Amino acid sequence: MSSKIDHSLPLEYQTEQNRLNILGFWIFLGAEIVLFATLFGVYGVLYQRYAGGPTHQDIIMIKDVLIQTVLLLTSSFTMGIAIFEMRRQQLKGLIFWLVITLLLGSGFLFMEINEFIHYVHLGATMQTSAFLSSLFVLLGTHGAHVTFGIIWAIMVIIQLVRRGLTPTTARKTFIIGLYWHFLDVVWIFIFTFVYLKGMVG
């Protein structure tokens, strides 16, 4: 609980509490990995149980998915740039790239919601079959994480504007950065094992 500051480190690592929080967040991501692994496991068990309802090929819009993927990938990249700017002590650059990230993230979210609406119009709902239950919950959990990330990032931006770059705000920014990249990692696997596999199989 000491508030000693070590100036040789990047801002977000300077205080003891910051280092604790960052490690804690990594551990939390470990738990998130297990959480998503379980959802993937459930999907892996149920993905052929269509119960007479629509199949992958009936509902997936692969073009839209590709666009979604590019949006999220790019947002992960711009988030990286934002943290890079933070390390250079560039508050303006940091905020600029954060906002870009959020825009891209919102674009992703918008398309995902559209995708869901499209599914429901095709008669593919969470209640239709085990396959669709597992699909909606896997995608939905990821989408909920993105939504949460967006709200959270807005909070961080407000604090950056109000307080500037301090060890505390830097830590918060750094952690949301980790979170955002993590969501991209999860998406890569959704893209591969849900969409691409669904189109092939």
Place this chain on the structure above:
Amino acid sequence: MGIKWNEFFITGDPLILGSQIAIVLTMVGIVAGVTYLKKWKWLWSEWITTVDHKRIGIMYIISGVLMFFRGGMDGLLMKAQTSRPEMEFLDAQHYNEIFTTHGVIMILFMAMPMLIGIMNVVVPLQIGARDVAFPQLNALSFWLFFGGAMLFNISFVIGGSPDAGWTSYFPLAGKEFSPGIGNNYYAVALQIAGIGTLLSGINFVVTILKMRTKGMTLMKMPMFTWTSFIASVIIIAAFPIFTVALALMTFDRLYGAHFFTLSGGGLDMLWANLFWLWGHPEVYILVLPAFGIYSEIISTFSRKTLFGYKSMVLSILIIAFLSMVVWVHHFYTMGSGPAVNSIFSITTMAIAVPTGIKIFNWLFTMRKGRIKMTNAMLWSLAFVPCFIIGGVTGVMLGMGAADYQYHNTLFLVAHFHYTIIPGVVFAVFAALYYWWPKMFGFTLNEKIGRWHFWLFVIGFNATFMPMFFLGLDGAVRRSYTYSVESGFAPLFLVSAIGSVILALGFFAFCYNIYWSIRHADRNITGDPWNARTLEWATASPVQPYNFAKLPEVDGLDPFWKMKKNNEGLTIKDSDIEEIHMPSNSGLPFFMGVVFGVAGFFLVFEWHIAAAIAAIGIIAGLIYRSFDYDEGYHIPVDEIKETESKWRNVEGEVHNYVK
């Protein structure tokens, strides 16, 4: 929403009416008592908003004891019902509700909080830290657990209890076969408590990794810290699975999804799979900290350092690894084929090896020692033979083909009471006798403790030993009755009598607490047992900042060495510096309440109300994000005063063990 009040409150049953009245009276009594004593403010500022790990630990333990009453009462009711063949004390529905809540409450709301409570009190002290890594998060964990526990407990009187077993297998637990909301309580309340547990796990991993005092490398950590660490790691690896499983259960039950249902392509086996992917590691989450407790106590009262420290550490690592890959042994009979069953038989039996290493190391810690029979030590001694019976019957269950005959019989019930009660309940008792002075500044009475010990141990064996034989004779679990012709009656009666003795033992424990609060000697040092680890190097009860000056360590049993070499026991005024402390916060309590309320609405399937309540959760998170409270500092003078108070006591001080 059109509430039907006659459905809302369970009515028409004297048993439930009785407990409803009891609950209302208790609540009125508590409120009246606190008001009369003008303790509201004290309660709020000293306990409800506290972020002090020791107080949070104590609150966990108190909740655990309360839940032990509830769970134990359930156990006694079941034993009463099966004491004679064709009893009509409880009907099937009641029996089902009672073993379900018994299992859930004992494991998740009794054993878990007891152990997490003890971890909270002890671990930061053992590693020479001022608190855990995230004190506010720690409070949040507690209040989430508490909110979940309360939500689960009201099910008995409001809305209906879950009744599908603590395992709540589908399709039985689905809406097709359990249309009442009882099982919603299971899904939602456990979810809330589970999130709290997960956060605790993260907190302890970071605490133990980063906040050890100078010189305490990983391989110099006390064994209880090690086992708490590994248990936390397992929590992080296993609880997210439970989170998902419960969420999917909620989707099935509340929104008509098809994960585990009979219709729509759902797969009931998947629930069993997910449940045990979490459920098996869960039993090792329980038993590992208990192993740590025994290690500390056996070493202290044998006056020897722990035998084979390195192999102890290695064996818990192996147990942790294996605990993740044995879950299928709970459903060998599901027909996954001989290949699957063979692999999981092997991994299951393999756990006997590291556990055996631990047992032998304990035995050899005692060898050549001077074994002091305190109550804490007696519990640790009784653990060894009782747990071995549980363990070897576990290995018998682990043999897939043989399990076809044991599965779902009372043999299995006997096995797990023989592992859980010696493995967890004995450990909790041992820990309470051992660390009680650390928490409260006085020891529990040893004489009354003897009554507690003998009654409980004898009662325990008498209750559960007959069940092995009942099981081998074909008596199944979860059956509320049996016929006269079955021939089960004599053994069931022995078992029922045993449970009464068990209850008397527990009663002796409660009396001991009462007696000791009133009469025990308050003039004790920080080190009543002549112990070995750092928590004894500071005052009893521990001052808020734990250590005026953080100790330095260069080996195992650091406090023992300090005493031997007579160094580091006193403190110079010049060493004392200001200490930074985190501020109290009401937010964790608020979050617990909001989660509880939102959960309640969700249980009753009032989705809009639940969504509105959930806004409170978001609000709490946002508030936290903008909270820049930096804590406060305890000034040097205050520390000096506190320190001299316990270091230079006037008059004689008493040690239990010299």
Place this chain on the structure above:
Amino acid sequence: MKKGLFAFLTTAPLLFLSGCESKLVVFDPQGPVARSITDLINWSLIWMLLVVVVVFGLFGYIVWKYRERKDNLDYEPPDEHGSTILEIIWTAIPILIVVALTIPTVKTLYALEEVPQGYEDKEPITIHVTSADWKWIFSYPEEGIETVNYVNIPADTPILFKLTSASTMQSFWVPALGGQKYTMGKMETEMYLIADHPGSYEGQNTNFNGRGYADMKFEVLAQTRAEYDKWVQEVKETAPKLTEEEYEELLKPTHLGRLTFSNTHLDWVNHADHNSKTYTHPELYRGHGYQGKIFEEEDNYRNKTNDDIEKHDHHEDTEHGGDHSGH
């Protein structure tokens, strides 16, 4: 006092095992399947008793010898950290014991999936077992008869039980004849049982499934071949026919006595079939307390005609590709 307790703990199991005049059912197998499991259990008991005796002995000795007494209060225990040799010993021996247990376990596991040894050339009889709340339905497809809550089998003949469920997950167990296996809706598990001699054996559900669970029992009556054939013949001639409506009534959550029919429900539904209709009655399970919403299931038997079922078959191959084939 403590010594007495430990003596009790160690000897009680032996006493119970040997002293009882009526043998515990698991130790009194009435067929080759149950016998192979009992052999395995006995084998494991030997080793477990060895472990128990050795460790209890060691424990008693150490605790007794090194307890604190009035006369050893000045004894300071040595500073001892461990012993590599000892630790290797108590790692190695349990490993060996575990290996000794593993080998017969695996062998038995594989053996239990096949027709028991020595009976390979005897034509097995297939009986479909359908568990429902709270009753057991036995269908003899070859004979075209069906019984409820009892099953007659010829002794000394392998019986292939094909297990499925019309409702919850249940477990089929005849302890005198063999181990148990789950019955699950829309899938099928299998089990061979053989009775050595004619006789009556109790069977029951062991997997909890609600209010009626405790009474979900059935009788297995093993008969001589001649008796059995006669019984089949009699049933065929005298028993009534089961209609679909009666059958639906039968599947509701009730306790029934014994019933006998001269046809089988397999004629219109096999619950083991992945695409079979669902037969659930949520409204009949309402108990006390606040009632939640229940969902209309599209594939419930009340909603669907047979054409709908046919539609399912389009997906037959996609649904059951890979290792999940043959549903």
Place this chain on the structure above:
Amino acid sequence: MEKHTNRFPISHVLGFIFSLILTFGAAFIALKTNLSFKVIMWIIGTLAVLQAGIQLFMFMHLREGEDGKTNVINIIYGVFMTVVIVVGSIWVMSAGHATH
């Protein structure tokens, strides 16, 4: 650890380019080739793992800071759990049941 003064975020840009290549590569292999299902899944599965690695090392700086080692162990453990849960569940749920 990165220096504070880096002018150009070279590792980020490279990482981004790589991940775009990997994504479109996987999409191309899955959608435009006629390889067998198994081969495709192996290839795109590998590409996904590679890409996750890129995110972890080039964007998230997994090994940075005093707890780099802990982070690596943490992630390896997460991967182990993933394998146990996903492969384990699928195996256990589909093996045996020979006749269901």
